[in-house]
Amino acid sequence: MKLYVFNPDTDMALANNEENYMAPASVRRMAQDLALLPVWYAQPGSAVLAPSAYNADYLQKMKQLFPLSIQLVTEPELPDYADSQVVPWGWNSSFRKRMLKGGILERRLPALSDLVEYRKLASRCFTIVLYGLFEFNEPIACTCGYHRLIEGTGPISGKVVKGFEDNYVLKALWSGSGKGLCWGHGAFTKATTAWCNRELERHGGLLAEPAYNKVEDFAMEFYSDGRGRLLFTGYSRFTTDTKGRYRGNILVSDAEVEQWLQEYVPLESVVRIRERLQKGLESFYKGCYTGPVGIDMMVCRLDGETPYAIHPHVELNLRMTMGMVAHQLYDNFVASGSRGVFNVDSYPSAEALQAQHEQDMKGYPLVVEDGKIVSGYLSLVPVTPQSKYRAYVRVEVC
Structure with a gap:
């Protein structure tokens, strides 16, 4: 049986990288309030880990309206499901420890050495690999995007944004949903310098990128089968605020997303982007990761003959995403x-x-x-x- 768990603190736990990590109270509240969310994307015949109070009654009501064949499992019941395949929102060492302590068999969980490799692949610095797939291969029309990896322990200077000083964004290596970002314009302020030096001290690196003139957000969703195949599962359209923080998804079909994208770029470019990502990433996940892969993208406005372009590697999410939830909600x-x-x-x-x-x-x-x-x-x-x-x-x- 598959046992789904909503653990929204996974990006923060990866950044902390400690088995005994504890999320802030607000994030623990979110995890409890939304514990039943996996019901809407779990495979039929699976279970979802959630407190029984309120959730059991709600699930019964939903089963009267929708074809849901999901059962509820509480934390004290975990030993009864010791041999289950755990499917979290995302993996990290503290979540592994929680499942092991709760009663899940160790052989059903990834080894700590596997999570070390997974953490590297889940880092924002892996977008440098995505950037390389487009920068050092045959060009694809109507694409843009640039990343610069800054490594070391500091102190840092404003030279890291040389070439795009007018508007830029600095990114922490582990965070998601538009968090862990520092936006800048012109020379570094004291606050910007302090933020960079903190990230360098904690994690040994950060990303520097130009801030593009974004028009729209969307993502391509994939699934890694762990054996060397990366399967395209669909698109998601989402919205963000002016600082890049996630604000929700638009529920539409894949065909409608492709039709919408053609208002900006030729469909051929979209297809070539998708195919290049599939072919280029398959070898990285073989044998070390099975699960969803979401790649956030942007439609950007450009100055020049080509008015719009797709930034195809804004962010990579090696976990479940709200976009994937939205996609399955629409389809099902x-x-x-x-x-x-x-x-x-x-x-x-x-x-x-x-x-x-x-x-x-x-x-x-x-x-x-x-x-x-x-x-x-x-x-x-x-x-x-x-x-x-x-x-x-x-x-x-x-």
Whole structure:
């Protein structure tokens, strides 16, 4: 049996790199509130690890509306599922220790040496490899993108952004969802210098990149079978704020994403980008990683004869992503002829979330036909008197 676990602190745990890492209280709250999220992407016949309070009742209600064949497993029950295949949001050494301590057999978990290699592949510096796939091979029309890896222990100087000083972004090696970023314009400030020196001291490196004139965000989603094949599973369209932080997904078909991309670049360029990533990355994951691979991209506006280009290697996520969740939600639970949004948001208090939840249920009444959402609002996890986070979809007929 596969046992799915939502552990959203995985990027932070990789950065910390300690078996005894403990996430901040806000992230632990998120993990508890959204524990049941894997129900919507888990394979039929699997289980999801979540507290039984509230979640059991919610899951039963969802089974009455949708074709879900997922069971709930609580932490005290882990020894009864000791031989399960654990499928986390993402791997790290502290999560491995948690599962081992909970009762999962060690042979069902990755070895610590495997996680050392995985951590390297999950680092942002691996985008240098992606950059190399495009920079040192036959050019693909309508592409852009540049990364510069800065290594050492500091101190650092503004020379690291020489050539793109007007607007740039500095990136920590381990973080995700638009976090771990430091934006700059012109000369380094004291705050920027201090941020860089901290990252160099902690992790021995960081990335420096020009800040592109972004128009749109999207991603290509893949699956590594661990035997040398990287399978394309679809696209995801998402939105971010001005600082690059994730703000939600648009629920549309792959065909609609390709049609939308052709407003900016030829479809041939999109296909060639996809094929190059597949061929170029397969050897890296053979024998060392089985699971989802999400590659974030941007449509950028350029000055010159080509007005738009795709930046095909903004970020690589060697874990489950909200974009993959959104893609599976659309394919499996949204009716043909409908589209919508998927989002995860937080509130300063449980009362504020409860009020918004009730308002959305009244304002967007849920309509489900034949196990698929035709229109309306649905929280994908129970909203409890303690919840401060929710994941939800809002769907409408096109």
